[in-house]
Amino acid sequence: MDRIVQSYMDSFLKSQDIVEKNQSKKFEMFASYCAIEQMYSENFNPIDVVIGDGDDCGIDAIAILVNGLLITSKEEIDDLLEINKKLSEINFIFVQAKTSSNFDYGDMGTFGTGVKDFFSDSPQMRRNEAIIEKSKIVEYIFSKATYIKKKPVCYLYYITTGKWVNDQNCVGRMELVKSDLLDLNIFSNVVYIPVGADLLQKYYRNTIDVIETEIEFSNKILLPEIPGVTQSYLGYIDSESYLKLITGENGEIRKSVFYDNVRDFQGDNPVNHEMSESLRTDSQKFVLLNNGVTVICKELSNIGNKFTLTDYQIVNGCQTSHVIFNNKNDIINGLQLPIKLIETEDDETVNRIIKATNRQTEVSDEQLIALNEFHRKLEAFYGTFTGANRLYYERRSKQYNYGTDIEKVRIVSISTQIKAVASMFYDKPHLASRYYGRLLKSIDGIFNDGHQPLPYYTCAFTLYRLEFLFRNKSIPAQYRKFKYFILMLIKYDLADDKIPEMNANKMNKFCEKILAMASDNSKLTDEVNKLTQLIDKHVTDITSAESTKTATLVENLKTEFVIK
Known part of the structure; x- marks a missing residue:
């Protein structure tokens, strides 16, 4: 790996607050993020797209983009259909990243075979949990064929640290892969992009430089x-x-x-x-x-x-x-x-x-939400915190995206803010996997000018700290799908009295108690381990994400507390 790519990768890992010793894993996350960011420039968590971990069909990352959104659940498709009445633009992005300094036409073909098997009605390759979840989303999209106005486009990025020289064997293998995928008759186009060190460097610069x-x-x-x-x-x-x-x-x-x-x-x-x-x-x-x-x-x-x-x-x-x-x-x-x-x-x-x-x-109200005065005040309030407690409220998309001095994981988008506050303070963690506009409509009074800003910061900061523990394997990864439920449970577990209203001064004191716990790695880890025992008690299959989408789980978990 050349020194520039290594330097860029180190910068990326720092910006994402990722601690990983395995060089190949680090490169997979870096390369996948750079490739996907060329087509989806909103901030996203690499954990949501990187799936390479054994039984991965030779695929390191998968991103599903529909109507310009990065899709992570079937429910988001339902919400888009409810709002737009159609699925107007669908892109599937697959990434294979190799730290080797050459392009291997055999590996390039294997990558294509894995992608083809991913779309097969009768897959032959073994699949890990992440692959299965992505496949279910894709199957659900195709089940809505009457709403699809144009066949999807499939992108394959094969990334190495070498130099792409248009080797005839590699080009030939790419063409065979494209032909095989087009023969499935489900794509309007298939784009196979070989990415060497020079192009990868350019991709990364695109993520941090202004257009x-x-x-x-x-x-x-x-x-x-x-x-x-x-x-x-x-x-x-x-x-x-x-x-x-x-x-x-x-x-x-x-x-x-x-x-x-x-x-x-x-x-x-x-x-x-x-x-x-x-x-x-x-x-x-x-x-x-x-x-x-x-x-x-x-x-x-x-x-x-x-x-x-x-x-x-x-x-x-x-x-x-x-x-x-x-x-x-x-x-x-x-x-x-x-x-x-x-x-x-x-x-x-x-x-x-x-x-x-x-x-x-x-246009709908949620499409103009970023222009509301409350968000301007919230952005300024976030700016009053310093050091380890500093987060950046992204009122306008990508306003903090350029430059390397801000850790991307500290940027809180409006979508993330809505999901965090809805989960912690409005008891709606089961709706957090949905499109944020749908979630917004389900909450009366959110972002009210009379609300204290501290609870908004508190739930976002606690979510940031939970993601840190998951990212660095301090708590089992299988519970990450329940992170929004954990936000809600933390509120009830730490409450000594009736939960204060969002506009009450008492809410600030309560939030300070939550922040003191969330800021301490040891205390937060102990708290999460305690709460995951409750999740184990009420969830039959901890590996499935289906239970995270039901109001029943919310009510069952709340029975563990004297609701205040």
């Missing part, structure tokens, strides 16, 4: 001075330049630039279908028929007509962008697209632009 893209923007006017805005332009741009803004390293659409656009791509609905037809048949009029896109960037510089956008988000135009990307090979006669380009770091201005541009289409 920066240069485009040609000649047809523009500079808008007058606007409070809160450094500079802004109105004009139109050709499709070739625009595709640079939205296309990633491997030619895929760059999902990370749409996180501040509150609506994900809605697939081939009537509006998008009509847009596609217009784009293919009458592209010269597209500039007149389309409302255009709005791009906000932290830094905007130009030399003549060449503009460099740094750390940018497309806050309105997700549907247009996907339609252009999906039809890029059919665009003729130089399509032009209306565009607003804005440089600002003023949060209030950004929020107003997002609300204004997205209120033109129907």
